[in-house]
Amino acid sequence: MKYLNIFIFLFLGGVFLFFSSHIKFSSNFLEVFFSSNSVRLFSVTSKLGLSNNIFIAKKGFNSQSLDELYAIADELKKVDGISKVSISLSPSDDLKAYYKKNYYLLADFNSTELSSDAIAKKLQKVYDDLQTAYIYIPLDTNDPLGLFHVNISRNDTYLKLKNYGYILKAGTTIDTSSAAEAKVLYDKIHVLLANHKDIYVYAPFFFLVENSSYIRSDTQKIITAATVLLFLLYFFMLRNYRLLIHTVIAIGSSVLSAIIASTLLFGSINIMVLAFGISITTVSIDYMFHYYFHGDFSSKRFIKRKSVFFGFLTTFGVFVIFSFIDIKLFYQLAFFAAVSLLVAYLLFSWVFSYMDIPQPIIKQEQSHIKSFNPLHVLLISLLLLGYSYKNLNFDDDLRNLDYKNVKLLELSDKFRKGLDQNKYQNILISAKSKESLLRKYEKLQAAHPAMLGIGKFILSKAKCKQRLELLKEYNFPKVRKDIKSEAKKIGFKDVFSNTYAGIQKMKCNIQPIEDMGFKIIQEADRYYTVAFVPKDEKISLTEGIEVLDLAKSLSKDMQKSKQTIVKFMIISIFFIIMMLFLVSGINILYPLVYILFPLSMVLFFISLFGTINIMHMFAIIILIAISIDYGVYMHNTKTLVETRTAIQYALLSTLAGFGVLIFSDTVALYSIGFVITIGIGAIFILLYWREI
Incomplete structure (x- = not known):
């Protein structure tokens, strides 16, 4: 014994x-306090890619800074766990092809009927602009009358960190809630950038690491x-x-x-x-x-x-x-x-x-202890x-x-302010089906036209059917006939043979792609997407619509x-x-x-x-x-x-x-x-x- x-x-x-x-020992301090709702939000945020972005800023707004970022991008693409690397704000070739294929469904449509004279005037203006232009202007043979419109408000060609320089943005496929996986990618990124000067690199999962x-x-x-x-x-x-x-x-x-x-x-x-x-x-x-x-x-x-x-x-x-x-x-x-x-x-x-x-x-005390x-x-x-x-x-x-990671907190604040992320509030939309989700999105977008989100690339079946019915009601055969007739008179060659072709035979079979920048994900028995609404606009919070604020x-x-x-x-x-x-x-x-x-x-x-x-x-x-x-x-x-x-x-x-x-x-x-x-x-x- x-x-x-x-x-x-x-x-x-x-x-x-x-x-x-x-x-297994976990060193993620915050996770042990998460409620089931916070765990859900954290998981959804991660799957939507809101916490999976990596930002690398190079000082200076010149060609040398861009060249260095492009060199970094080439190396970064070789790193396991990096899914996408971009510097330019221009849409990718895949996104252009996607939008071209679904243009008549996704673009805003002006259904005002045009007379033959109105069509002739529009075509004449297009012709005159082409003749007097000092630089080459491409001719839009798909929509020469401008019946369809896409709202593009972006002025910059490259992503910039205010008062500092250009930015490279990368996405990752790793589980950013896993300290082990995040640490591996963190180390690879910092090794890659070790010889570069005047560089800021930040990702939300850096806090975890x-x-x-x-x-x-x-x-x-x-x-x-x-x-x-x-x-x-x-x-x-x-x-x-x-x-x-x-x-x-x-x-x-x-x-x-x-x-x-x-x-x-x-x-x-x-x-x-x-x-x-x-x-x-x-x-x-x-x-x-x-x-x-x-x-x-x-x-x-x-x-x-x-x-x-x-x-x-x-x-x-x-x-x-x-x-x-x-x-x-x-x-x-x-x-x-x-x-x-x-x-x-x-x-x-x-x-x-x-x-x-x-x-x-033990020495015993003789005095009385009160x-x-x-x-x-x-x-x-x-x-x-x-x-x-x-x-x-x-x-x-x-x-x-x-x-208190003071250095990383200051860096986070620098990127948040420098990217103007404070202009928008993140709205999380959820529903039990993708169709219900898209309908909620479209209803919210009607109240907030400046909202950014996946609705720019995908329509609900209900809205798509409405669009198809509207397109079928429009007299495109007459429009096509008038265009061919007036174009010849003005001096155009046979360039409008496919204009507005096949519109009335279109179907609702939009297939989303990865490059849209927004996505729909599934968590448990619900579907989620995120939308960005200007902060000065008040959101009417209903079932399935909430402000995404993890803090x-x-x-x-x-x-x-x-x-x-x-x-x-x-x-x-x-x-x-x-x-x-x-x-x-x-x-x-x-x-x-x-x-x-x-x-x-x-x-x-x-x-x-x-x-x-x-x-x-x-x-x-x-x-x-x-x-x-x-x-x-x-x-x-x-x-x-x-x-x-x-x-x-x-x-x-x-x-x-x-x-x-x-x-x-x-x-x-x-x-x-x-x-x-x-x-x-x-x-x-x-x-x-x-x-x-």
């Missing part, structure tokens, strides 16, 4: 290594720092190297158990869950300290210390409750913490009891809570929790998450109060202040900074879950010195595990560390307040 702890660790380590190829890389690196440093700090702390606190080694092994076993269980249940683990989870696992060290300072590691049986059991059960219960919350990061973290705490408790309570580790000698008055602490706590309530605001911008959707997610967390906090507090009644009966106030005072201190300090975020809230849950343990331990303890010493050591251990998070540049990690550090400081105040 003395070596059972090592055997368990080796077994779990073997299982971990065996399944290591199947254990750079931020994920930074967060992964930051998390690894934090885990390493926390591990080293904890090891040093245990080394100096325990001074029993055999116990130190077994404690580290037990913590390792609990973490491995949580990783394996989380992988089996969730398929992958967010790396932030791993960082938080390991920090939370250090909370279990207080079980070991209590057993150690009370001489329980030679009992040769499962240790049954009531205060430790109720402390564990309360903390474990809170995490079990939160494992049912509908927030990915939180339920993964709660499950991870619950598993690791359970395994650690079982190891310390059962396996360690057979290790024959002697009780340390306990604090819980009513005084309660009053102070309520005052701090009242101040915090009046001064706290909730930060619902999820991006504020991510790593706003995430903000709603945060507000909803806040409400959900508050509900689960209320449930947890009721659970904690129930457990406290089981432990202390009517004398519940004393252990209760171990929750209220740290909570009020944390909220007070957060209020000094003005806003509370969702990670602050979850850290408060962790704080409540662990601080109640100390209230249970200190309530009516008969071994005050041993209990207080164990709590002090446990607090230092937890501080080492969470304190390093304060040094993170990722706001989510920093927020966790900030709350736990302030909370632990408040508990230390309560411990020493007893001596006043």
Whole structure:
């Protein structure tokens, strides 16, 4: 039994290594907060290609800049994952052929009847223009009378970044929500551009690549720092190297158990869950300290210390409750913490009891220790809570929790403003069929003529039939006859033999192509497309028509998450109060202040900074879950010195595990560390307040 702890660790380590190829770690921070609606929007945005564009800007508006961009384009076309590269704004040959084939259906049609004289005048004008032109003007033999019109408002030949230079635009076929795929393409692009100067390159998925890389690196440093700090702390606190080694092994076993269980249940683990989870696992060290300072590691049986059991059960219960919350990061973290705490408790309570580790000698204090008055602490706590309530605001911008990539944020803003993307609002249109989708688009376009979208290239069957009926009603045979007659009189040769030919035999069989710039995609059981409407035009939002604003959707997610967390906090507090009644009966106030005072201190300090975020809230849950343990331990303890010493050591251990998070540049990690550090400081105040 003395070596059972090592055997368990080796077994779990073997299982971990065996399944290591199947254990996946995700470093995409934002995805763990997405609601089902935001996940849908993110997926649709990606499929529509709105987040799949890559922009490369070369300084200067001259031929040298264009030549360099064309050279880059040639190299970029050879890169796997690049689907399309363009510099010129002129339509592609495929798009020209497509529009020529479907011209009579897609162009605006002037159905005003023309007399023979009117036709003669139009043809004469065309002839005169050709004769007097200084440069060559092509003759439109398909529509010499101008009955059909295409609205072209584009003046520039090339895409430009305002006040900088020309732009190359490329598309990608990779899954831009996959950090691994995005990283490969990111590296290839930057290697390709390494020798080019005065170049800006930007793509929306660069945030995922750079931020994920930074967060992964930051998390690894934090885990390493926390591990080293904890090891040093245990080394100096325990001074029993055999116990130190077994404690580290037990913590390792609990973490491995949580990783394996989380992988089996969730398929992958967010790396932030791993960082938080390991920090939370250090909370279990207080079980070991209590057993150690009370001489329980030679009992040769499962240790049954009531205060430790109720402390564990309360903390474990809170995490079990939160494992049912509908927030990915939180339920993964709660499950991870619950598993690791359970395994650690079982190891310390059962396996360690057979290790024959002697009780340390603690100097007993002779002086009378006066306990604090819980009513005084309660009053102070309520005052701090009242101040915090009046001064706290909730930060619902999820991006504020991510790593602040200042350089990329500035670059994003430069391209957004430089490309005049702020002029339009993105409208997402959806329906259960393509036909319904196109009808919704056409109805919206009727209200917003300046709208840009796929309706410029595809018609609904209903609108196409209306167009065919209109064309059939128009007297094209007479028009063709008049053109042939008048053209000869004016001096045209036989160039109009195919003019307006076959119009009345056309059918609705438009086949879309890739080069249209807009597309219809399917997500689940609905079809989607996007349209661009000028920002100064108010959109009438109906079923299937919504403003595509992922940031706003995430903000709603945060507000909803806040409400959900508050509900689960209320449930947890009721659970904690129930457990406290089981432990202390009517004398519940004393252990209760171990929750209220740290909570009020944390909220007070957060209020000094003005806003509370969702990670602050979850850290408060962790704080409540662990601080109640100390209230249970200190309530009516008969071994005050041993209990207080164990709590002090446990607090230092937890501080080492969470304190390093304060040094993170990722706001989510920093927020966790900030709350736990302030909370632990408040508990230390309560411990020493007893001596006043």
